[in-house]
Amino acid sequence: FAEYEPIEGEGKINLKIDLDIPKVATMDEIEKGKKVYCRCWLSGTFPLCDGTHQKHNEATGDNVGPLIVSVKKD
Numbered sequence: 001f002a003e004y005e006p007i008e009g010e011g012k013i014n015l016k017i018d019l020d021i022p023k024v025a026t027m028d029e030i031e032k033g034k035k036v037y038c039r040c041w042l043s044g045t046f047p048l049c050d051g052t053h054q055k056h057n058e059a060t061g062d063n064v065g066p067l068i069v070s071v072k073k074d
């Protein structure tokens, strides 16, 4: 694990996704094409990105963005 140091005064990252469970973990499989996964925890289509990170970045100066996974073409 990377070293983790909580920022004093800062709280949760996830403010809306499955708050009633202890850990949100997602497994997915892709066989073709690509999928775009949310890493900002703000997407309305979580775990997929819906572009909400752009509004967040504009409002806060942050630089978060999605994870894009694609199947390698032979």
Ligand code: FES
Pocket (backbone or CB within 6 Å): 037, 038, 039, 040, 041, 042, 043, 044, 048, 049, 050, 051, 052, 053, 054, 064, 065, 066, 067
């Ligand atoms: Fe979260 Fe795009 S909406 S990374």
